[in-house]
Amino acid sequence: MNGKKLALLFSLLIIGFHLFxxxxxxxxxKPSYEVTSKGVMIxxxxxxxxxxxxxxxxxxxxxxxxxxxxxxxTDPGPFPSQSMFVYDEEPFGCSMGFEDREKEFFKxxxxxxxLNLQILEKKKVQVLGGEGSEVVVEGKDPIKKEKAKxxxxxxxxxxxxxxxxxxxxxxxxxxxxxSAFITFDQFVNSFRFLKKSxxxxxxxxxxxxxxxxxxxxxxxxxx
Amino acid sequence: MEGHQRxxxxxxxxxxxxxxxxxxxxxxLKYWAKGLxxxxxxxxxxxxxxxxxxxxxxxxxxxxxxxxxxxxxRGMIQYVKDGSPDYKEILLFLKKLSQEGGK
Numbered sequence: 001m002n003g004k005k006l007a008l009l010f011s012l013l014i015i016g017f018h019l020f021x022x023x024x025x026x027x028x029x030k031p032s033y034e035v036t037s038k039g040v041m042i043x044x045x046x047x048x049x050x051x052x053x054x055x056x057x058x059x060x061x062x063x064x065x066x067x068x069x070x071x072x073x074t075d076p077g078p079f080p081s082q083s084m085f086v087y088d089e090e091p092f093g094c095s096m097g098f099e100d101r102e103k104e105f106f107k108x109x110x111x112x113x114x115l116n117l118q119i120l121e122k123k124k125v126q127v128l129g130g131e132g133s134e135v136v137v138e139g140k141d142p143i144k145k146e147k148a149k150x151x152x153x154x155x156x157x158x159x160x161x162x163x164x165x166x167x168x169x170x171x172x173x174x175x176x177x178x179s180a181f182i183t184f185d186q187f188v189n190s191f192r193f194l195k196k197s198x199x200x201x202x203x204x205x206x207x208x209x210x211x212x213x214x215x216x217x218x219x220x221x222x223x
Numbered sequence: 224m225e226g227h228q229r230x231x232x233x234x235x236x237x238x239x240x241x242x243x244x245x246x247x248x249x250x251x252l253k254y255w256a257k258g259l260x261x262x263x264x265x266x267x268x269x270x271x272x273x274x275x276x277x278x279x280x281x282x283x284x285x286x287x288x289x290x291x292x293x294x295x296x297r298g299m300i301q302y303v304k305d306g307s308p309d310y311k312e313i314l315l316f317l318k319k320l321s322q323e324g325g326k
Contacts, residue, residue, distance in 0.1 A: 013294045014234070014241045014317075016227065016308060017279040017287040094228040094260065104260060160229075198311055202233065202318060 030060050031069070042194065043069060047087065050190035052183045059086070071187075073180065078171055080146055083180040085166035085187060089197075091154070093161075098133040098154050101161045105152065106137070110167070115139025115148060127155035127188060128162075145172040151181060153188055158200045164188045226310045228261050237317040239293075242266060244273050246286055295320060 031044035039051045047068075056071040070086025093104025106117060121136040132155040140147040152165040166184040168176055227234075227241045234241060243265040245252060252265045266273070271287070274280030279290045291309075293302035293316060302316050 014227070014239055014313065015277070015292045015294065016224065016241065016243045017245075017274060017277060017290045017292075090226070090229065092225075094225060094231075096232075107258070199233070202314055 033058070033060075040190075046194055048190075048192050048194055049187055052187060056183070059084070075168075075170075075177060075180075077174055080169040081171070081174065083166065083168040083177065085164065085180075085184045087191065088163045088165065089157075091161060091163035096159060096161060098161065101154060102133060102135060102152075105154075105163070106135075109137075109152070109165075110139065110148065110150070113139070113141070113148065115141055117150075120149075125153060127153055127164075128157065128191065128193075130156055132156070140172055142172065146170070147172045147174070149176050151184065157193065157197050160197070160199055164191070224261060225259050226308060227263065228259065230310055230314065231263065233314055234317065237314075237321045239317050244268050244287070246271055246274070293317070293320075 033041055033043045035041050035051055040048060041051045042048050052071050052073075056073045059070045059072055061069055068087050068089045070084060072084045073082065075081040075083055091101070091105050092108040093101045095101045095104060110117065117137040117139040119135060119137050121134075123134050125132045125134045127134075132153055134151065134153045136149070136151045138147065138149045146169060148167055148169045150165055150167040152163055154161055154163050156162070164184070164187070166181060168180055170176060224243055227243075231241065241263040243261075243263065245265060245267060246269055247255070247267060248269060249267045252267050255261075256265055268274065271280050274287045277290065277292060279287045281288055289306055289308075291302070291304045291313065292300055293313070295301050301320060302313070304312070
């Protein structure tokens with residue numbers, strides 16, 4: 001009886017059994033990339049952007065990491081002097097609007113660093129061919145004597161919010177390096193998509209993985 | 224779970240709903256859902272009978288193992304996957320079921 005009621009309410013029901021704080025990491029093949037003679041990088045046949053200057057090391061996604069890919073540079077000076085910028089296809093939060101997404105994002109951005117982030121600047125920008133939002137924050141840790149400055153740019157890929165962000169770490173009495181932020185801006189301004197996203201094609205593509213998925217399912221049930 | 228929340232509007236298009244099940248108590252789940260701003264239901268199943276029913280309860284352990292299950296409108300289990308949810312695979316599977324006639 002209850003089953004019938006459920007059936008009336010829902011065509012499909014997704015049930016997720018979960019435990020908190022113990023996410024398993026799924027490994028996958030590293031995405032490919034190539035660099036053209038003009039210094040343009042084509043990443044995973046999906047993204048195109050100007051390559052940052054020498055010294056920036058490519059960070060490639062190997063599993064369910066927090067971002068798609070990015071670049072890291074170790075800066076002169078004592079620990080933790082380094083800069084990192086990334087493109088994030090699934091930034092923290094769920095809202096489709098920039099205002100709400102910003103609030104959700106900064107609840108968790110750098111959360112494990114225990115920094116109390118202060119907003120230094122916030123403005124609307126043009127990014128990815130449309131309207132976006134830019135937020136500059138800084139946080140200090142007087143106990144560890146460290147500080148970080150970050151610029152986050154939210155934009156839209158079709159209907160979903162994506163983000164670019166750079167984080168620069170310094171000892172608490174250190175000086176930030178503006179050239180890294182200029183490199184980041186050049187990366188963002190040159191960034192473009194070479195094909196539709198998974199979500200854009202969801203409504204019009206036929207995929208062939210289903211028979212495999214279904215057989216796995218039946219096998220699992222039969223255990 | 225945040226991934227499910229992010230994809231709720233897509234699940235709606237396939238006439239699907241999400242339900243989370245955990246062995247944590249109701250108060251914990253309320254705070255957790257509030258923190259992540261989850262809007263879909265979370266079930267607190269302290270006695271773990273759902274985990275036993277869906278074979279996600281390791282013997283002698285106080286937590287469920289991660290598993291995603293898709294049940295169609297007839298009550299038939301159509302998809303089971305252990306570990307962190309593969310959100311894109313879930314969407315593709317829902318699309319496939321939807322194309323097969325709204326099972």
